[in-house]
Amino acid sequence: MIREDVPALKVEGLKKTYSNGLVALDGVSLEVGAGQFFGLLGPNGAGKTTLINSIVSLARPDSGNVKVFGKDAFAEYKEARRMIGVSPQEINLDKFLTVEESLIYHAGYYGVEKKKAKERTEELLERFALLDKRKARTSTLSGGMKRRVMFARALVHDPKILFLDEPTAGVDVELRYRLWEYVRELNRGGMTMLLTTHYLEEAEELCEEIALINGGKIAAQGTKADLKEEYGARNVEEVYLRVVGHDVA
């Protein structure tokens, strides 16, 4: 596994209050080491997506600092964003584009030159078994296929860190296992992973380190083993239930 001295992601004191007064992030700080597989767990509305969106400026934090491989995510956003791939929770494919174009145009938005974008698109279409759908408009695809295109799109500009926001929500078991296998492979190749998920089994399976977020705050953080020991838990699910306040019998 490739490790670098500079952390892949460093978040310090991130605060975000919505216009209705709801505090979505209440001074969140966390560090994700380069090459790490990091899980961000928490109940609905805990602030997981707001945290990811704040890093890429879809949400505007009130205060705090974010660095991506040492680059300030706000002052040096061009450099920082080039290193980030995002696979969002909700399907958001451009309905005017075909599968192939979705990848090529996305690569273009990230400044990847056309020849390289086409080569990378070929690789990813093959990898995600989308070659026979390359000319299909994204709006005509099934849910599982759309999810595969979303993954391929997040990867086409060769990011150094991948944000996977609930990647397997609504995905069948077979695709889930294939995605797990693939993200593990990417991680072994050195790509840093930040995974948010509801499926605790997924976090147990994939993540080295976990942060639990609740009410906009990091409630617990550590390696799986440390957390289990600290909370006297047998698995991540028990840690989760104890931390978010629903103790198990």
Add this chain to the structure above:
Amino acid sequence: MTLLESAFNRSFRTLLGREILRFVRVWTQTLIPPLLTSLLYVVVFGVALGGRIREVDGVPYLQYILPGVALMSLITGAYMNTSTSVFDAKRERYIDDILISPMSDAQIALAYTLGGTLRGLIVGVGVFVVGTPFAGAGVSHPVLLLLTATTVAFTFSALGVVVGVVSARIDHVTFMTNVVIQPLAFLGGVFYSADMLPPALKLATLFNPIFYMVDAARYATLRASDTNPYPTLAIVVALAALAFAGAWWAMNRGPNLRY
């Protein structure tokens, strides 16, 4: 890298290319209907009714209305392009893929705006070319006409970006088209000279920005106008700058884009 290279970099060119691809791909909705509608205006107002209004400012009626009719199509085409493109992208959230890319908000606003400008120009030039055999007019100042047409298309395209971002529902977009843009275009002196109006209406016309745009296009085509064309052009350029500032603001601070 120079500032210019940086502003018009591959990211920007890709988004502009996507905007062009979109309206070309749905050409039966974006390019053909405005050409047909304008041709109907030319036939109804110019050929059928024009016989009763022989000349305005010493110009045959059909010749007189053609630049305005072309400009009206240009305005609608430019505005509709960006307002619907941005609104759709926002509603289905695929605009997020652009907002989180390494592009600046100004680049995003400019790429959308230039896409709409191009569609407006294609439609406007198309109407002009199709109408010219009927009207039989030439162009007195081609450079001035192109400059005016481009600036006007740019203005309404940028305005479309603002409306696309600000609108919460698709009927907000169509409301702007039907209740604001179309009436202003119709009352902007496309079919008549402001001198033909009673004083109160003439005064009201002077507050209609589209009046200045139509007037500048008419001057560039026919040398016939109600106002001095050069200050008019300055007003049009100022409006374009204002509209683009709005588009930029919309990408940066507009509701429901970044929260």
